[in-house]
Amino acid sequence: MSIHSPLVRQHSADDCANDQGGGIAAGQSDAERAEISRGLLGSPAQVPPKYLYDTLGSKLFESLCLLPEYYPTRTEAAIFRAHRHDIARAAGPGAVLVDLGAGNCAKAESLFGVLAPRHYVAVDISADFLRDALDRLQSCHPDIRMTALGQDFSQGLHLPQEVPADNRLFFYPGSSLGNFGPDDAHRFLSGLRQSGGRQASLLLGVDLVKEPEVLNAAYDDALGLTAAFNLNLLRNLNRLLQADFDVRDWTHVAFFNEQKSRIEMHLQARRAVLVRWPGSSRRFAEGERIHTESSYKYTRASLAALLEGAGWQPTDFWTDPAGWFAVVHARTQTAVSLQKDVA
Numbered sequence: 001m002s003i004h005s006p007l008v009r010q011h012s013a014d015d016c017a018n019d020q021g022g023g024i025a026a027g028q029s030d031a032e033r034a035e036i037s038r039g040l041l042g043s044p045a046q047v048p049p050k051y052l053y054d055t056l057g058s059k060l061f062e063s064l065c066l067l068p069e070y071y072p073t074r075t076e077a078a079i080f081r082a083h084r085h086d087i088a089r090a091a092g093p094g095a096v097l098v099d100l101g102a103g104n105c106a107k108a109e110s111l112f113g114v115l116a117p118r119h120y121v122a123v124d125i126s127a128d129f130l131r132d133a134l135d136r137l138q139s140c141h142p143d144i145r146m147t148a149l150g151q152d153f154s155q156g157l158h159l160p161q162e163v164p165a166d167n168r169l170f171f172y173p174g175s176s177l178g179n180f181g182p183d184d185a186h187r188f189l190s191g192l193r194q195s196g197g198r199q200a201s202l203l204l205g206v207d208l209v210k211e212p213e214v215l216n217a218a219y220d221d222a223l224g225l226t227a228a229f230n231l232n233l234l235r236n237l238n239r240l241l242q243a244d245f246d247v248r249d250w251t252h253v254a255f256f257n258e259q260k261s262r263i264e265m266h267l268q269a270r271r272a273v274l275v276r277w278p279g280s281s282r283r284f285a286e287g288e289r290i291h292t293e294s295s296y297k298y299t300r301a302s303l304a305a306l307l308e309g310a311g312w313q314p315t316d317f318w319t320d321p322a323g324w325f326a327v328v329h330a331r332t333q334t335a336v337s338l339q340k341d342v343a
Contacts, residue, residue: 085114096118099171181296186309207295234250264291
């Protein structure tokens with residue numbers, strides 16, 4: 001799981017305090033309603049996971065991050081604590097730290113002491129939330145220049161001229177990359193490389209392939225919080241689309257698809273149902289599903305291949321003792337070549 005747009009939701013209870021649903025509702029457009037309707041009428045039916053995050057959805061995700069089954073949040077945080085000085089040496093001081101899906105900026109702030117960025121750029125779909133977060137941060141770190149950008153960066157990152165073009169460090173924790181399909185992940189990473197210039201680097205949190213029972217439990221917990229989080233999407237669609245979904249007609253389904261190396265979340269019809277919304281409707285057969293989210297899991301080799309194909313060269317790879325999660329540092333291939341020439 002992860003936040004903001006097709007495939008973006010930070011794995012952090014702190015980040016989840018960002019009310020994604022409010023941002024979507026406030027900026028709801030004909031294009032967004034058309035996007036939802038088009039997905040529901042597709043084969044198979046699907047809904048972009050950004051619509052999981054209304055007010056209640058964000059609170060549910062905040063809670064499920066605390067579950068014993070849901071390992072990504074605490075495991076990534078432990079890696080940052082254990083390897084923060086190594087991460088700082090790899091990244092180098094004085095970077096322009098571009099925090100993608102910043103939320104309340106807590107993850108980036110935890111690294112300010114070792115990274116010592118000269119400029120911090122927080123990017124998130126909710127500009128108002130970011131400004132409040134940066135007001136607090138600026139008072140605590142007056143020596144760091146800060147910029148808030150309200151953008152859906154999954155559709156392309158656009159940095160203003162005030163952001164220095166040299167030594168940009170893109171920070172994308174929380175395994176949110178896993179919410180992109182392979183082609184979209186390649187496109188996203190290639191876009192970051194182009195936005196960063198020749199000397200850019202990347203600090204990335206990625207969930208790794210592991211035993212299916214561990215993965216399945218993380219997305220289908222015993223308390224049913226993930227089920228409630230997924231089912232709440234239907235309430236949000238009723239609000240956004242003026243649809244008439246009845247939550248009692250649906251059940252949560254999540255499983256690890258080994259062939260595609262991804263967790264899939266679906267909503268499955270308990271019985272044959274007709275769902276209506278202005279201008280359209282769809283009959284769902286008993287057992288038919290709506291695909292609500294995918295979360296790809298990587299091996300070290302598959303992640304390296306993805307990064308290299310997008311123009312990045314992995315330089316450092318840190319994991320927890322169990323090898324469940326990884327934090328990866330990479331530089332543009334041009335920057336690596338220049339370093340070798342100098343050496």
